[in-house]
Amino acid sequence: MTRLRRLARAVVRRTRGLSRWQLAGLIVIVPLALGLGQVAAVVALAAVLYLSHRIGGANRANQEAVRELRATVEQLQRRVIAAVEKERLAAGDRHQEVTEAMARTERLTGRGAELLLREQRQEIEALFQLFQAVTPRAPMPTAGPGLQPTDLLGLVHVASERRPGLTVALGCGPATVWLGYALAGSGGRLVAVDHDAGRVSVVRGLLAEHGLSSVEVRQVAPAELEVEGRTVDWYDVEQLDGLTDIDLLVVDSALAPVAAEPLAPALHVLGRRLAVGAAVVVDEEPRVAPRQGGGFGLTVRRRLPGRWAELTQAVATTPV
Template sequence: MRRPQLTALLVAGVVALVIVAVTLAIQGALVLGFAVVCALVGAAVIYLRFVHLATGHAYRRLEALSLLRGFVRPRLPLPAYTLWAASPELLLTVVGAIVERRAQLVVELGSGASSLWIGYALEALGEGGRLLALEHDPRYAAATREEVRRHGLESVVTVVDAPLCSVTVDAERYRFYDVAALAAIGERSIDVLLIDGPPGRTQPQARYPAVPLLLGRLAPAAIVILDDALRRDERRIARRWLRQYPQLTGRFSQTEKGTLVLRHDADLANLSAPERISGARDDGTALAIGVEAEGVH
């Protein structure tokens, strides 16, 4: 049994036990049978809901992976997907942005299997595009560089050690990548920016400095992609960006962990934040980023 199913079963079981215990405490043993039936029905509903969500995510992962394989042809097997790696849906979004922009320069905050996929996509595009990946963990950077070497992508992918250092953004202190590492790209503008770090555990809203620090390096029609956009911190980050930088417009994609796609367009400077974001959840409810864009807490 897979992890999502085990989690669903555990949650359903706990709910059932709680219902039975509460009923016994209030009514006594006479209604135990009725309580058990209600508990089992409730548990079944919860379990099926979890399985439905897990199955939907699995289907979308397979669909995205199939589409990726139609464009990217790895020379060696790529690392298996894990919960901590970039999902196939996120990778498909990134590859789509690369193709749309005919990207000459992609910058990735973080590194890993995604760096290989991006490298292969740039190679397949055949327009001389490069990826610069900033990685704060020296061991992880070395491991990614070794994978890049194994896949023969050294001419496309560069992984740079960029330790987290103290920076001040909007009068707040953050630990963020040392952007001096961008010296490797000279004066070139960034066509696609993938924000998949620093890790959320670094500090609250750890990824917020990405746009304030790199906005001036973005090409006029650059695409910025924020992973983990379903997390509360990332939603708050997105609202702050949209409120403070009117040249950005956003679209939310309901991927497994949530993906926010921002476009850099100075012509949108006169629109309000709610007007500059679109996207809805699978159940049709409005995305919180758009609804609450003017009320950052």
């Protein structure tokens, strides 16, 4: 307060010496200076507000950018984790495959190799027995896929042992030639039935080379057949006329036109045409159950060498 009083007294003393024009200018300048100060203050406040708004916008933009970056990073992390997990599973599968391959190799080099050698020895022994039982007049055909010397030995053995009068083989191939030789000594008749024209032509040529003119090969077209309320693909029944009193029936499922259970349609058509004491040789376990009031009654008499089984008591209800 004391300083303000002194300042006021000094201003009054100095203004006393001013002229009227000087006083008037001072009166105009002072309010104008005060107004300019207010304007400057307002401008400064506006500038501060503008800068605050810009800074706030920049801050929000930075936050949005940070959020987008965080989302991108999280998405990338998920992709990396998924890729790593996929590779881990693939590596596990490969490890399992390698382990199984090593196990197979160990079996082959250990007991597996011994088993393989035993099977090969059995096939070689069967081949020697075949050529002891049969004296071919021409080079014998190879066994073919799925047919081994032990399989051929089983057919030749049952044919030589039973000495059937009429043998019907459903399906023809290299086994037809071996069966023809086995039956030739006893004067038996062999009729081979097949639906494949190419196979029939090849087998007929082989039989001619070996001089087995008594063997008949019939090409029978496939046709639908009703068996136990269902329709299956089998041979045309009308082309099987004349085949009665069959002593030996051979059913080769690998060559039959029916895809599954070839024994059922064979017995449905030819079962009642079997002679007394006839046998059925099939290369699969029978799946036909006995029935009351007729039907098929099958029992496995014995296992033959190779894949064959000899069945007995094969009876069909009605001939077709």
